[in-house]
Amino acid sequence: MRAVDSGTLQTLIVALIVTAAALFVAARWYRTLASAKRKNDKGCAGGCDCSTDG
Amino acid sequence: MHRLGRSGASLTDRIDSVVLHRVAGPLIFVVLMALVFQSVFTWAEPLMTLVEEAITGLADTVGSLLPPGDLRSLVVDGVFAGVGSVLVFLPQIAILFLFIGFLEDTGYMARAAFIMDRFMRGVGLHGRSFIPMLSGYACAVPGIMAARTIENPKDRLATIMVVPLMSCSARIPIYTLLIGTFIPPIAIAGIFNLQGLTLLVMYLLGTVTALAVAAIFKTTLLRGPSRPMIMELPPYRLPNLRSLALSVSHRAGMFLRKAGTIILALSILLWALASYPKHTPASSVPAEIAQEEQLANSFLGRAGQAIEPLVQPLGYDWKIGVSILSSFAAREVFVATMGTIYGVGEADETSATLQDQLRAERNPETGAPVYTPLVAVGLMVFYVYAMMCMSTNAIVVRETGGGWRGAKWAGFQFAWMLALAYGAAFLVYRVGLALGLGV
Numbered sequence: 001m002r003a004v005d006s007g008t009l010q011t012l013i014v015a016l017i018v019t020a021a022a023l024f025v026a027a028r029w030y031r032t033l034a035s036a037k038r039k040n041d042k043g044c045a046g047g048c049d050c051s052t053d054g
Numbered sequence: 055m056h057r058l059g060r061s062g063a064s065l066t067d068r069i070d071s072v073v074l075h076r077v078a079g080p081l082i083f084v085v086l087m088a089l090v091f092q093s094v095f096t097w098a099e100p101l102m103t104l105v106e107e108a109i110t111g112l113a114d115t116v117g118s119l120l121p122p123g124d125l126r127s128l129v130v131d132g133v134f135a136g137v138g139s140v141l142v143f144l145p146q147i148a149i150l151f152l153f154i155g156f157l158e159d160t161g162y163m164a165r166a167a168f169i170m171d172r173f174m175r176g177v178g179l180h181g182r183s184f185i186p187m188l189s190g191y192a193c194a195v196p197g198i199m200a201a202r203t204i205e206n207p208k209d210r211l212a213t214i215m216v217v218p219l220m221s222c223s224a225r226i227p228i229y230t231l232l233i234g235t236f237i238p239p240i241a242i243a244g245i246f247n248l249q250g251l252t253l254l255v256m257y258l259l260g261t262v263t264a265l266a267v268a269a270i271f272k273t274t275l276l277r278g279p280s281r282p283m284i285m286e287l288p289p290y291r292l293p294n295l296r297s298l299a300l301s302v303s304h305r306a307g308m309f310l311r312k313a314g315t316i317i318l319a320l321s322i323l324l325w326a327l328a329s330y331p332k333h334t335p336a337s338s339v340p341a342e343i344a345q346e347e348q349l350a351n352s353f354l355g356r357a358g359q360a361i362e363p364l365v366q367p368l369g370y371d372w373k374i375g376v377s378i379l380s381s382f383a384a385r386e387v388f389v390a391t392m393g394t395i396y397g398v399g400e401a402d403e404t405s406a407t408l409q410d411q412l413r414a415e416r417n418p419e420t421g422a423p424v425y426t427p428l429v430a431v432g433l434m435v436f437y438v439y440a441m442m443c444m445s446t447n448a449i450v451v452r453e454t455g456g457g458w459r460g461a462k463w464a465g466f467q468f469a470w471m472l473a474l475a476y477g478a479a480f481l482v483y484r485v486g487l488a489l490g491l492g493v
Contacts, residue, residue, distance in 0.1 A: 010121070010123045011124060021318075021320075022319075029383075032445060036449070
C-alpha cells in the first residue's frame with residue numbers, strides 16, 4: 001500500500017469535515033422548512049426551543 | 055386595578071403604589087432596565103476576558119500541535135475564530151438572564167406587564183400580546199408560539215408581525231461586540247454609562263417600533279377593537295436561588311447548544327468559502343498582503359464584492375456585507391463570520407481579539423478606519439429591525455396558517471422588516487455624516 005503524504009491526508013480530513021458540516025446545515029434547514037409546511041395544529045406542550053432549529 | 059383579599063395596605067400594596075404609579079411606574083421601569091443593561095457590560099467584562107483568554111490559549115495550543123496547512127487553518131481560523139468569537143458573549147447572556155430571572159421571581163415582571171398594557175392598548179394590541187412580546191426578548195420563536203393564546207385572529211396576526219422586533223438574545227453578541235468596541239464607557243449622570251445606555255436604546259428602539267408598527271397594522275390591514283387584559287399581580291417575594299440558577303443555566307445551555315451545532319457547522323462552511331479557491335500570490339508580495347488577496351479572491355470574498363454596491367450606501371465594506379448575508383441563517387453568525395474573515399485574513403499566527411482587529415481595520419485606499427462609532431450604530435440599528443433568522447421565518451409560516459398562505463405572511467414580514475432595517479441604517483449613517491459624526 002502506498003503511503004499517503006501529510007498534505008494529502010490534511011486535504012482529505014478537511015474535505016470530510018467540510019462535507020459533514022454542509023450535510024448538517026442542509027439537514028437542519030430541511031427540517032426547519034419541513035416544519036414550516038405543517039399547519040398550526042399542535043400546542044406548545046413539548047416546549048418551544050428555538051435553539052434546535054438553527 | 056382591583057385588590058383581592060383583606061383590606062388595609064400590605065407591603066406589596068405600598069410598593070405597588072409607587073411602582074405602578076402612572077408617571078413614576080414607567081420611569082422606574084426604564085431606570086431599572088438601564089441598570090440591568092449597564093451591569094451586562096460592567097459585570098461581564100472580567101468573565102468575558104477569562105473566556106476570551108481560554109479560547110485563544112486553546113486555539114494557540116491546538117494550532118501548535120498541528121502541522122501548517124489547511125487542517126490547522128480550519129481548526130484555528132474556522133472553528134476557534136468563528137465559534138470562539140460567539141462564545142465569548144456567554145457571560146453577557148448569563149448575566150442578562152440572571153437579572154431578568156431575578157425581576158420575574160420577585161414579582162416585578164408582572165408589574166412591568168401591567169405598565170406596558172397601557173401602551174399596548176393605546177396602539178390597539180390585545181393585552182395578551184404582552185407575553186409573546188416579552189418572550190420575544192429571549193427568542194422570537196417561543197414568542198410567536200405564545201401568540202396562540204390570543205383568540206382573535208387579527209390581534210394574533212398583528213402580534214406575530216411585530217414580535218421579531220423585540221431584541222432577542224441572538225442580537226446580544228452583535229450589540230455587545232459593537233458597543234464594547236466602538237462606544238466609550240463614559241459615565242453619565244454619575245450612575246449610568248454610555249455603553250449600557252446604548253444597549254438600552256437598542257432594546258427601546260425595537261420595542262417602540264414594534265408598538266408603532268402594531269398601531270399601523272391595527273388601523274389598516276388588521277383593523278379591529280382592542281381588548282383589555284385581566285391578570286393577577288402576585289405579591290412581592292424574595293427570589294428563589296434554585297429557580298434563578300435553573301433559568302440561567304437553561305438559557306446558557308441553549309446558547310452553547312446553538313454555538314456547538316449550527317454555528318460550528320456554519321463556521322466550518324464559511325472558513326471553506328473564505329479559503330478556496332487557492333490564490334497564488336506573486337513571490338515578492340508580503341505575507342499580510344498575500345492573505346488579504348487570498349481572502350478577496352475566495353468564494354466568500356467574491357460574493358462580498360458582488361454585494362458591496364448594495365451595502366456601500368450604509369457605510370459598510372464587503373466584509374460587513376458578506377457577514378450580514380451569512381447571518382440570514384441566524385444573527386449570531388454575523389459575529390462568527392467576522393471572526394472567520396479576520397482569522398483567515400490574518401497573516402501571523404497570533405490571535406488578536408476580534409475587537410482589536412476591528413479597531414485596527416483601515417480602508418486600503420484612503421487609510422481611514424473602516425469601522426467608526428457611526429458605522430457601528432448604523433449596523434446595530436440594521437440588526438434591531440432586520441429579520442435575520444430562518445427559524446423565525448419558518449415558525450411564522452406555520453403559525454399564520456402554513457403552506458402558501460403562511461409563506462405569504464412570512465414573506466411580507468421579511469420584506470417590510472428588511473426594508474425598514476435598510477432605510478433606518480441608511481438614515482442613521484447619512485444623517486450622522488451630515489452632522490460630522492463619521493469619524
